[in-house]
Amino acid sequence: MLWYKAWLETRSRFLTCLATLTIFCAVFVRHAQGLIGPGWTADYNRLLFVTQQFLVIMWILAVVLLGMGGIVREKAIGTSSLSLSLPVSRARLLAVRVGTGVLEAIALGVAPWTIIFLISFLAGVPILISQVVFYVALLLGGGLTYFAMAVLVSSLLEGEYTAPAVAFAVVLLTAIIFDAWLRPFNLWRMVTGDSYVDRHTYLLAGHFPWRGMLASMSGAAVMLLASIRVIQRRDF
Amino acid sequence: MTNTSAIRTHDLTKSYGRLTAVRGLNLSVAPKRITAFLGQNGAGKSTTIKMLLGMTRPTSGDGTVLGKRITDPAENRESRRKVAYVAEDKPLYGYMTVEQTILFASSFYSDWRPDEAIRLLSEYRLPPQRKVKSLSKGMRTKLALLLAFARRPELLILDEPSEGLDPVAIEHLLQTLVTRAAEGVAIFFSSHQISEVERVADHVCILEKGCLLVDASLDHLRQFYRRIELVFPFPPPEREFRITGVERIQTKGHQMSVFASSNAQDVVERAHNLNAVSVEVAPVGLRDIFLETVKEN
Numbered sequence: 127m128l129w130y131k132a133w134l135e136t137r138s139r140f141l142t143c144l145a146t147l148t149i150f151c152a153v154f155v156r157h158a159q160g161l162i163g164p165g166w167t168a169d170y171n172r173l174l175f176v177t178q179q180f181l182v183i184m185w186i187l188a189v190v191l192l193g194m195g196g197i198v199r200e201k202a203i204g205t206s207s208l209s210l211s212l213p214v215s216r217a218r219l220l221a222v223r224v225g226t227g228v229l230e231a232i233a234l235g236v237a238p239w240t241i242i243f244l245i246s247f248l249a250g251v252p253i254l255i256s257q258v259v260f261y262v263a264l265l266l267g268g269g270l271t272y273f274a275m276a277v278l279v280s281s282l283l284e285g286e287y288t289a290p291a292v293a294f295a296v297v298l299l300t301a302i303i304f305d306a307w308l309r310p311f312n313l314w315r316m317v318t319g320d321s322y323v324d325r326h327t328y329l330l331a332g333h334f335p336w337r338g339m340l341a342s343m344s345g346a347a348v349m350l351l352a353s354i355r356v357i358q359r360r361d362f
Numbered sequence: 363m364t365n366t367s368a369i370r371t372h373d374l375t376k377s378y379g380r381l382t383a384v385r386g387l388n389l390s391v392a393p394k395r396i397t398a399f400l401g402q403n404g405a406g407k408s409t410t411i412k413m414l415l416g417m418t419r420p421t422s423g424d425g426t427v428l429g430k431r432i433t434d435p436a437e438n439r440e441s442r443r444k445v446a447y448v449a450e451d452k453p454l455y456g457y458m459t460v461e462q463t464i465l466f467a468s469s470f471y472s473d474w475r476p477d478e479a480i481r482l483l484s485e486y487r488l489p490p491q492r493k494v495k496s497l498s499k500g501m502r503t504k505l506a507l508l509l510a511f512a513r514r515p516e517l518l519i520l521d522e523p524s525e526g527l528d529p530v531a532i533e534h535l536l537q538t539l540v541t542r543a544a545e546g547v548a549i550f551f552s553s554h555q556i557s558e559v560e561r562v563a564d565h566v567c568i569l570e571k572g573c574l575l576v577d578a579s580l581d582h583l584r585q586f587y588r589r590i591e592l593v594f595p596f597p598p599p600e601r602e603f604r605i606t607g608v609e610r611i612q613t614k615g616h617q618m619s620v621f622a623s624s625n626a627q628d629v630v631e632r633a634h635n636l637n638a639v640s641v642e643v644a645p646v647g648l649r650d651i652f653l654e655t656v657k658e659n
Binding site for chain 2: 214
């Protein structure tokens, strides 16, 4: 039933984000199709690449929102003593919330690209499924780090609006700092596919960035473990 | 059910920086009894309860709930399976309906009684499909009580359980507490409603500034606590009455008021020896005991 609770707690946020992302991608791609003239192939691939840029921005905002919540927020709104009086460990409370958030984040990554794939197919401009998989894998593999960061921030900071404000600020600051001084390690460029796109064909090319993925997943794991530690030690 | 204490604490202390919310608390709550936990706002009642349930870690000291150590997260979690708890602010998830809340809570406890939940739902007139966030304060309190009473726990911990309830619901609550205690449940509850406590409690603990000042059965309090009003032909010497059991002395002119937790007879004898003109001994209600205890400290 903890999964059920987590779903009830996040469903309005999740469904709003899902609808927004999916409709945006569908409308953007459908509308842009009409603007593309003859010799469309590279232009269409470029359109998909641009779509991924917008999708990444919206997806990260969405997963940061999904990462909010948990018993620290419950403390702020006065419901933490109900959750904490259950015969369940704090680690499990957090794990279920993270599990639900990850599944929702996956859905938020997969659904828009599925719609894009279908719209392209129906419009007679089929795109390679390998490209779709590449984009989705980059988004999820790298982007979940932002979700983990949001979970950590929401474990550290109380207040219904403080945690999301700080989490969004962290996203913005890391994007600026990494882009300015640590470009090779810029997670944003990896997630958007900017580091792997062929500038002539606008197709994602080369090997899948396993090392980058592993590094970002490890970062996410460390942040989630830190969140568990913080929650376990915290007084409510 | 064991015959050992349902709750036992040993030098339990909780500090927040320089502020000590609970200091050296040695508490014992007997099984099958109703123990009231009294204190002013900020006396440390809720902090104590939170430590018992593992929500807050003690700064020092330890304790057990149903024989399980409160400082061991795994043991504390195990004890919570057999404890029903109603918190002071009646926390419930606003995004759930009444029915979803009941379904959610029932899934965690093997001692859940579905028939009792249905009966209470009807008795409390709670609308199953209504979202918790749209319930009135009284209805939220009833729902929180339903979640506790629809189980067969070994220990019931209630923090201000009657807050927001109408007189009929309060009456029902008090009767339920007495029935549950008779069924063998240990009940530990905090309240500011002293008249309610006086009606149902077997044992009373009074906490003030984190210290346990009174820990006695209600019968003991009724038997030994006395207010003695004395009138003398001269200004009475207070020091003559500062004996064991005398908690507070107030002197005004030739009159003296002595509040005693024991030894009332000795006070009377001393008054007679000092040629008191008038000696009146009156039993003291729990309200006065509480107020005098708190005032004294």
